[in-house]
Amino acid sequence: MRYNKIREMDISDGEGVRVSLFVQGCEFHCKGCFNPETWNFEGGKEFTTETLNTLLELCDKEYIKGLSILGGEPMHPNNRETVVDIIRAFKFKFPKKDIWMWTGYTLEKLLSENDEDIKSMLIYLDYLVDGQFVEEKKNLNLKWAGSENQRWIDVQKSMKQGHIIIKNMLEK
Numbered sequence: 216m217r218y219n220k221i222r223e224m225d226i227s228d229g230e231g232v233r234v235s236l237f238v239q240g241c242e243f244h245c246k247g248c249f250n251p252e253t254w255n256f257e258g259g260k261e262f263t264t265e266t267l268n269t270l271l272e273l274c275d276k277e278y279i280k281g282l283s284i285l286g287g288e289p290m291h292p293n294n295r296e297t298v299v300d301i302i303r304a305f306k307f308k309f310p311k312k313d314i315w316m317w318t319g320y321t322l323e324k325l326l327s328e329n330d331e332d333i334k335s336m337l338i339y340l341d342y343l344v345d346g347q348f349v350e351e352k353k354n355l356n357l358k359w360a361g362s363e364n365q366r367w368i369d370v371q372k373s374m375k376q377g378h379i380i381i382k383n384m385l386e387k
Contacts, residue, residue, distance in 0.1 A: 216240075216297035217259040218266070219252060219287060223273050229315040229342070229359065231280030234273045238262075238298065241288035243319040247350035249361065253287035262297055270301070271308055281313035281341070290318040290325060295332035302339045313341035315359075321345050322368055322379060340370040342382075357384040 217239035222228075225235040240256035241248075252258065260266075274282055282305050289298045302314055316336070318325070322345050325333045344359050344367050352362040359367050372380040 216262045216294045217256065218262045219250075219259040221266075221270060221273065225283060228283040228285060228317075229281060229313075232278050233281050233283045233315070234270065234279055235283040235285060236270060236301070237285050238287040238289045238294050240291055240293055241286050241319065242291065243288065243347050245319065245348040245350070247353065247361075248348055250286065256293060262301075267301060267304060271304060274305065274309060274312065279312065281309075281315065283315045283317075285317045288319055289316055290320050290333070290336075295330070295336070299332050299335045302336055306339045314339060315342045315344070316340055317344045319345075319347040322366075322373075337370055337374060343368045343370050359384055 219237040219239045221237070222235040225233045228235045237250065237253055239253055239259035241254045244251075244254055273279070284298060284301070288294065305312070305314060322343060344365055346362075346365040349362040349364050352364050354361075354363050357363070357365070367382040367384050369380040369382055
């Protein structure tokens with residue numbers, strides 16, 4: 216897998232101060248995407264064991280609330296295996312910190328694939344913002360998404376209750 220960048224202190228991609236990983240590669244090419252430089256699967260840098268160690272080291276600060284994984288597309292088949300490894304390593308080292316992920320796929324679509332990597336990710340993910348960005352539904356009042364079709368899903372509550380639990384992105 217390749218990645219575009221790592222933000223050491225991010226306050227715009229999830230609650231609290233976070234470390235954010237922007238993976239490389241996306242096939243959606245949403246009109247108005249805020250990150251088109253992540254579309255090319257050949258762009259960015261190779262994600263290595265050294266990169267993982269650096270990422271975990273950045274997260275190993277008391278004020279870091281968690282890890283955010285964005286893109287590009289972290290749930291693309293080209294990226295899934297490495298993203299699973301990242302998520303597992305993070306939760307092993309920081310079981311009390313949370314993981315947020317943004318994907319253009321809906322949770323229903325991901326679950327319908329019956330893919331082991333997706334199942335593994337969902338075991339560890341705390342929050343998922345799903346759905347492609349739709350410029351015509353852009354809403355700057357949403358906390359964690361860019362367009363009204365996107366949902367902020369509490370993954371762990373959803374898995375326990377057997378249906379999707381959506382959090383309100385308009386609450387202060």
